Amino acid sequence: MTKTLNNKAWFLVLPVFAIVAFSAVLPLMTVVNYSVQDTFGNNQFFWNGIGWFQELLDPSKELGGRFFEALWRTLLFSAIILAIEIPLGILVALSMPREGWTVALCLVLMALPLLIPWNVVGTIWQVFARGDIGLLGWVVNHLGIDYNYTGDALDAWATIIVMDVWHWTSLVALLCYAGLKSIPDAYYQAARIDGASRWAVFRTIQLPKMRRVLLIAVLLRFMDSFMIYTEPFVLTGGGPGNATTFLSIDLVKLALGQFDLGKAAALSLVYNLIILAICWVFYTVMTNVDADRERVEA
Amino acid sequence: MxxxxxxxxxxxxxxxxxxxxxxxxxxxxxxxxxxxxxxxxxxxxxxxxxxxxxxxLKTNTEITSGLTLWPRQITFDNYIRIFTDQSWYSGYINSLTYVVINTVLSISFALPAAYAFSRYRFLGDKHLFFWLLTNRMAPPAVFALPFFNLYSAIGLFDTPWAVALAHCLFNIPLAVWILEGFMSGVPREIDETAAIDGYSFPRFFVKIFMPLIASGIGVAAFFCFMFSWVELLLARTLTTVNAKPIAATMTRTISASGMDWGMLAAAGVLTIVPGALVIWFVRNYIAKGFALGRV
Incomplete structure (x- = not known):
């Protein structure tokens, strides 16, 4: 669709611009302000220039070491999450029943974990995975596997990953299902006449049609796993030790736990910039895909 | 067949x-x-x-005494205690209050903006859209402390409005994104015909355009409800007593004499209920909505 040039459209956008600027720009300026100052309490602040940033980006310093550890941990977590949830989500979407009352039932049950408050998700898994009163922990322990998510780093990671898969795979599945629904039946009939294998149907019909929604799914899942806070915080509190201290948990520890405002602010800004950069790449890819599609349709 | x-x-x-x-x-x-x-x-x-x-549905003694796959003695005590104790059920009212305020605010602000993005090109439109989206991606942890300062300064701290406004940060961009997708699916000939028929813009928007994208509005409202309902970091930071959300009240059970598992579980079950109800109402739109109207 061709759009007309009309700068008066700004009036329609103005309210959104104002309210989001109020919620985003003002607080962000506070963060910038903190990031270049040091405080010894009593609301007295001293100019510190780029000191915090230098310390943060230098892995040999205590703050820098801590930052890079948390960063790699978070990136590793996001990578594992994407590697599991995207294929699993596609598989589940392909397994959706075609019609009948089971469709609505599956949709409702699948969407359920998405609407549970995040700390309740943490609580559910905290209880579910406990060795003494939780079904999962009890069963795993009785299978002869020594499993304790509060004591063992690997167990803690496994629990958090299973929890996230439980929580968010449905989002990927629902997105893919929406993509699959948009494929006309004629495509499948044509494939059948050609004697296409199941794999060929998937590769040449279903996957291309899902490309756009998959991009949204990857974007959303990457962003949300990269800034995950509440669920692991409730489940493990970042422990054992620092094994599951992701960036945002570390940030909240710095800001609200130790009240190291300068350090926390510098970390916030770098964290935000990383996300901004990745977001920009995704956005560019997405707009290009859109443009391609429009060119094909035109 | x-x-x-x-x-x-x-x-x-x-x-x-x-x-x-x-x-x-x-x-x-x-x-x-x-x-x-x-x-x-x-x-x-x-x-x-x-x-x-x-x-x-179990008593605490039954929970801690051993694993049972179903309650031997069903008890509704945990639920009764939640519904009769004001400090518990007010948590639900608080949560629902800010979620509803946020949903209404987000949709009413996002509607005109989404229309502008779907129909017109204007100075800086692409950059503005990207900037809006980045706010959806900003980690709430970054904003917790500045929000605390900001809302304390303007006297909104510990009110549902503080949480509702804070959640606008990520819900408005999302609502704009979803609505823009749905609106782009409506041919612009309809706008032009309405203008020729003598409809003023506000009348056209409310009487003709909004009914056309009703499912889109429903989907956007569902998403605003969902993300405001599940978010806790900001909601907990911005409230202490009067507007404390239910999900934050739940943590109380830990500090009481020992762990009150039954209460914790009952409160958890009750936080799932509103979500389940909302899903049931929008079940036919879920699939399309999750694709943000862009399939």
Missing amino acids: TDTIAIGTADRKDAKTGTVAANRALAGPRVNGKAVVMTLYLVFLMLPIYWLVNMS
């Missing part, structure tokens, strides 16, 4: 040409495989929830 016939023909054709493998992949066993995958996945999803419900 046509499906089975088509597969049936394929069967015969395949049997003739001898491509049994392809036939197998297309027909028979696949149906069972699908059902198995789906069932396994749904069981995996439901198990933790079943366990929570199971625990909420």
Whole structure:
């Protein structure tokens, strides 16, 4: 669709611009302000220039070491999450029943974990995975596997990953299902006449049609796993030790736990910039895909 | 029906040409495989929830004394205590208050903006859209402390408005994104025809345009409700007593004499209920909505 040039459209956008600027720009300026100052309490602040940033980006310093550890941990977590949830989500979407009352039932049950408050998700898994009163922990322990998510780093990671898969795979599945629904039946009939294998149907019909929604799914899942806070915080509190201290948990520890405002602010800004950069790449890819599609349709 | 016939023909054709493998992949066993995958996945999803419900109906002695797959003595005490204790049920009212305020604010602000993005080009439109989206991606942890300062300074701290406004940060961009997708699906000839027929812009928007994208508005409202309902970091930071959300009240059970597992489970079950109700109402739009109207 061709759009007309009309700068008066700004009036329609103005309210959104104002309210989001109020919620985003003002607080962000506070963060910038903190990031270049040091405080010894009593609301007295001293100019510190780029000191915090230098310390943060230098892995040999205590703050820098801590930052890079948390960063790699978070990136590793996001990578594992994407590697599991995207294929699993596609598989589940392909397994959706075609019609009948089971469709609505599956949709409702699948969407359920998405609407549970995040700390309740943490609580559910905290209880579910406990060795003494939780079904999962009890069963795993009785299978002869020594499993304790509060004591063992690997167990803690496994629990958090299973929890996230439980929580968010449905989002990927629902997105893919929406993509699959948009494929006309004629495509499948044509494939059948050609004697296409199941794999060929998937590769040449279903996957291309899902490309756009998959991009949204990857974007959303990457962003949300990269800034995950509440669920692991409730489940493990970042422990054992620092094994599951992701960036945002570390940030909240710095800001609200130790009240190291300068350090926390510098970390916030770098964290935000990383996300901004990745977001920009995704956005560019997405707009290009859109443009391609429009060119094909035109 | 046509499906089975088509597969049936394929069967015969395949049997003739001898491509049994392809036939197998297309027909028979696949149906069972699908059902198995789906069932396994749904069981995996439901198990933790079943366990929570199971625990909420037990007494604490039964919970700690050993593992039982269903409550030996069903008790509704945990639920009764929540519904009769003001400090518990006010948490629900607080949560629902800010969620509803946020949903109404987000949708009413996002509607005109989404219209502008879907219909016009204007100075800096692409940059503005990207900037809005980045706010959806900003980690709430970054904003917790500055929000605390900001809302304390303007006297909104510990009110539902503070949380509702804070949640606008990520809900408005999302609502604009979803609504823009739905609006772009409405041909602009409708706008032009309405203008020729003498409709003023506000009247056209409310009387003609909004009913056309009603499902889009529903989907956007669903998403705003969802993300405001599940978020806790900001909601907890911005409230202390008067506007404390239910999900934050839940942490109380830990500090009481020992761990009150039954209460914790019952409160957890009750936080799932509003979500389940909302899903039930929008179940026919879920699939399209999750694709943000862009399929």
